[in-house]
Amino acid sequence: MIFENLLEKIEYVEYKKQNNIELQNITNNSKNIKENDIFVAVAGNLSDGHKYIANAIENGAKTVVYQNNIDFEDGINYIRVSDSRKTLSVISNILEDYPSEKMTVIGVTGTNGKTTTATTIYYLMKEIYGSATNIGTDGTFIGDKRTDNSNTTPDIYLLNKIFNESLENGIDRVVLEASSHGLYQNRLMGIDFDYGIFTNLSTEHLDYHKTMDNYFDAKMILLENSKNRIVNIDDSYGKKAKKRFPDAVTFGLSEEADYRAIDIKKNETTTDFKLKGVDFTINSIADYEIYNKLAAIVTLNLMGASLEEISSKLKEFKGIPSRFQYVKNDLGKNIIIDFAHTPRAFEAIFKSIPKDVKTIAVFGINGDRNAEFRRLIGNACAKNDVFAVVTTDDPKFETYEKIRDEIVLGIKEYDGEYKTIKDRKEAMIYAISKANKGDYILMLGKGEEHFLKLNGNEKTPYNEYETVLEAIAAQ
Numbered sequence: 001m002i003f004e005n006l007l008e009k010i011e012y013v014e015y016k017k018q019n020n021i022e023l024q025n026i027t028n029n030s031k032n033i034k035e036n037d038i039f040v041a042v043a044g045n046l047s048d049g050h051k052y053i054a055n056a057i058e059n060g061a062k063t064v065v066y067q068n069n070i071d072f073e074d075g076i077n078y079i080r081v082s083d084s085r086k087t088l089s090v091i092s093n094i095l096e097d098y099p100s101e102k103m104t105v106i107g108v109t110g111t112n113g114k115t116t117t118a119t120t121i122y123y124l125m126k127e128i129y130g131s132a133t134n135i136g137t138d139g140t141f142i143g144d145k146r147t148d149n150s151n152t153t154p155d156i157y158l159l160n161k162i163f164n165e166s167l168e169n170g171i172d173r174v175v176l177e178a179s180s181h182g183l184y185q186n187r188l189m190g191i192d193f194d195y196g197i198f199t200n201l202s203t204e205h206l207d208y209h210k211t212m213d214n215y216f217d218a219k220m221i222l223l224e225n226s227k228n229r230i231v232n233i234d235d236s237y238g239k240k241a242k243k244r245f246p247d248a249v250t251f252g253l254s255e256e257a258d259y260r261a262i263d264i265k266k267n268e269t270t271t272d273f274k275l276k277g278v279d280f281t282i283n284s285i286a287d288y289e290i291y292n293k294l295a296a297i298v299t300l301n302l303m304g305a306s307l308e309e310i311s312s313k314l315k316e317f318k319g320i321p322s323r324f325q326y327v328k329n330d331l332g333k334n335i336i337i338d339f340a341h342t343p344r345a346f347e348a349i350f351k352s353i354p355k356d357v358k359t360i361a362v363f364g365i366n367g368d369r370n371a372e373f374r375r376l377i378g379n380a381c382a383k384n385d386v387f388a389v390v391t392t393d394d395p396k397f398e399t400y401e402k403i404r405d406e407i408v409l410g411i412k413e414y415d416g417e418y419k420t421i422k423d424r425k426e427a428m429i430y431a432i433s434k435a436n437k438g439d440y441i442l443m444l445g446k447g448e449e450h451f452l453k454l455n456g457n458e459k460t461p462y463n464e465y466e467t468v469l470e471a472i473a474a475q
Contacts, residue, residue, distance in 0.1 A: 001095065003063070003077055010090050013080040016072060021062040026091050026157050028084075035060035040088040043068065049084070065091070089189035092157040099163035100192040106175040106299060107188070108136075109222045110199030110232075112345045113292045114152075114177040117199060119320045120296035121175045127313040128305050129173060133166040135159065136177035137339075138320070138448050142166050153182025156189060180218040188222070195302065196226025197295050198248075201237035202344035220244060230298050232291055233257050249302065251294040259298045261290055269326075278307040281315045286324045286352040288345075322447030322464065324349070329472050332437035337464055339447030341366070341393075343376035346444070350384035353440050359386045360431045363444040364393030364403060364424070367453070371406045378410020381418070386442075387434070388418040391427035393445045394453040424452075424462075428471035443468055 001023045007015060026038040030052035033039055039056035041049035041064065050068050057064070063077040064070075067084045081087040108118045115137045122134035122141065134141040137152045140162055153176065154162070166174060178196075182188055201216055216237055223229045229245045232238040234252035242248050251259040261273040261280075271290060272281050275297065282293050293314065300310050319325070327335040334357075340349050346361070353359050361381060365374050381388040388411055390404050404420050411418045421427035424446075431441050443464060446452075451459035 016078040030056040033059035033061045036062045038063040040065040089156040093190040096160035103172045106195040107178040107222045108197045109178040109219045111202045113199040116292040117295045118175045125173045131171045133174040153179040178222045183221040184218040193226040195228045196222040197230045200235040288348040334440040337443045341445045346380040358439040361442045362389045362431045364391045366394045367396030367398035374406040375410035378407045382411045382414030382416025389427045389431045390420045391424045396453045429474045
């Protein structure tokens with residue numbers, strides 16, 4: 001595309017043309033610039049892209065999109081806009097020829113359950129339709145090919161390239177996790193969503209959104225931009241979503257749900273329920289997994305798959321790593337890895353454990369959470385009679401000691417039992433040794449993340465599953 005044609009398709013404040021380079025690729029990361037690319041200077045929360053314009057030009061950028069005052073260099077095209085983040089989305093969609101319009105696109109948003117819901121949908125689409133793409137916390141899966149993501153919800157120019165690569169491989173169904181940050185920052189602007197799913201909302205990311213109303217509104221951006229809306233009616237914010245979007249299809253356990261699970265029966269490692277007269281079995285005893293699976297069932301059914309076919313395929317789905325994942329051992333103890341990292345997720349997993357055994361939880365909290373968030377997680381442990389082993393989990397720019405003290409404050413409010421051990425592996429060893437046969441030891445928070453952020457955002461290699469195996473071997 002030539003410069004003048006692009007100007008005809010976007011809103012801009014002013015421009016300066018100094019070359020006739022063909023426009024093909026766009027990015028807001030100066031490190032990823034290739035010869036002749038467009039660089040968009042986005043003023044983010046942690047850094048200002050305008051500071052990296054010189055680096056982008058040095059790396060080969062020939063066109064720069066910006067919104068703040070800058071100095072010009074000879075030979076470079078410049079486009080000034082009022083919102084460079086939005087313009088990044090607009091230009092990306094133009095250059096990539098709107099690939100989402102050629103696909104069935106499903107977005108999943110909510111505080112908890114996004115990854116499990118999206119992965120279940122991905123699995124069912126592959127089983128029923130033969131192929132699918134999944135983009136989220138655990139990476140990008142185009143068919144069975146996996147690559148890492150820098151964020152749960154990548155920037156729009158990355159998403160569009162994933163969409164086009166999928167189409168080139170004959171894949172026209174994609175599910176993606178839509179984070180509140182990604183939605184609010186317009187990373188998904190212009191994507192043609194066929195289905196938008198809302199799982200639930202609870203306290204998280206208030207350091208960014210400030211209020212629950214702001215957080216909720218950010219999530220609702222997905223539903224506002226979806227042709228079909230699917231909502232958890234048992235969640236208080238799900239009820240608010242239904243009021244905002246009366247045409248939303250609902251799921252849950254309550255009578256008001258359009259898709260209602262009834263006759264729920266827990267077995268040793270599975271749960272049975274009925275939905276519209278069809279029997280379902282899921283491979284988990286976690287209560288919240290019923291909701292995740294209902295969201296997936298509704299989506300596939302609205303896409304045209306029968307409930308009977310969905311039931312047959314779902315019964316074979318073994319789940320995903322680090323979501324109520326049992327770790328085999330010879331100790332006679334129930335050792336579980338789970339990505340739970342919010343107060344509500346902690347409450348949900350605790351309530352899923354049988355009441356006649358002891359539960360021990362090994363966890364820490366990220367350095368970008370506020371004191372109230374940490375106190376609530378401490379409350380959750382104490383109120384559910386869970387012995388807490390407070391350890392390290394991505395302190396980032398804070399200290400383990402500060403995070404620990406804020407969690408312990410919440411535990412003490414309800415006279416809970418706890419022990420603090422800074423080293424995560426040592427904490428696991430202690431927790432496993434303290435448990436008796438039949439007890440549950442929950443390793444919470446890290447899941448499939450293969451790193452610890454011990455110094456700012458610097459990633460130190462780490463593997464939760466391997467560390468748990470080492471802790472078991474040390475018994």
